[in-house]
Amino acid sequence: ANFTDPVSKKTLSYELKSKSELVHCLPRIKQDFHEAYGLKPWKILQFDSESVLKSVEVLQWLQDNGIKLITSPTDTPEMNGIAEEVNEWLGEMVTTMLHYSGRSVQFWTLAYDYAVHIKYLMPFKTKHGYMSTCDFLTNRIPDISHLRTWGCRAWVLEPRVEHRKDFHPRAINGWFAGMSDGNPTGWIVYCPELHDIVISVNVNFDESIP
Secondary structure (H helix, E strand, O other), X not given: OEEEOOOOOOEEEOOOOOHHHHHHHHHHHHHHXXXXXXXXXXXXXXXXXXHHHHOHHHHHHHHHOXXXXXXXXXXXXXXXXXXXXXXXXXXXXXXXXXXXXXXXXXXXXXXXXXXXXXXHHOEEEEOOXXXXXXXXXXXXXXXXXXXXXXXXXXEEEOOOXXXXXXXXXXXXXXXXXXXXXXXXXXXXXXEOOOOEXXXXXXXXXXXXXX
């Protein structure tokens, strides 16, 4: 589920297993966006016509937080233009990353999260003019030196390997799958031999594809 602030163009994306989980996104938006950047809560929330948003729990939360819910009629995406534009932009980004890298479609959520991260650093038309969301919210030019080509080969280095006395490999082979902004912070690398992701700041990359 995506939520985009029309003023700063900040997009918050949450992976849901079912639409019923949409209810739990609302408190997270308040924490991840409004409280994180010291902003006043939204006064209006415009959404597609979802029955889950009309539940007693949601309506009570909106009322407690002084937010008015506006829903668009069925099959009228033009009435929710910002959301549709963002969904199309992110969709094209994900399709490009998957196609260019040759990675399996099963990893689309990792590509999607990285696309959202890139969008945060790119310039869009905001209330204060054409600038990145990062610049709008933090008043600083975004640093893009950490960006890597999604899907490229990567080696997660083991920091303590130089102290080992055996012939243990110095790195785990994998491919770049995104950025972690939380705890811990670092590059996300999918390691096939582990069948899992590893988050580390000690990574070497080969950005040639494949």
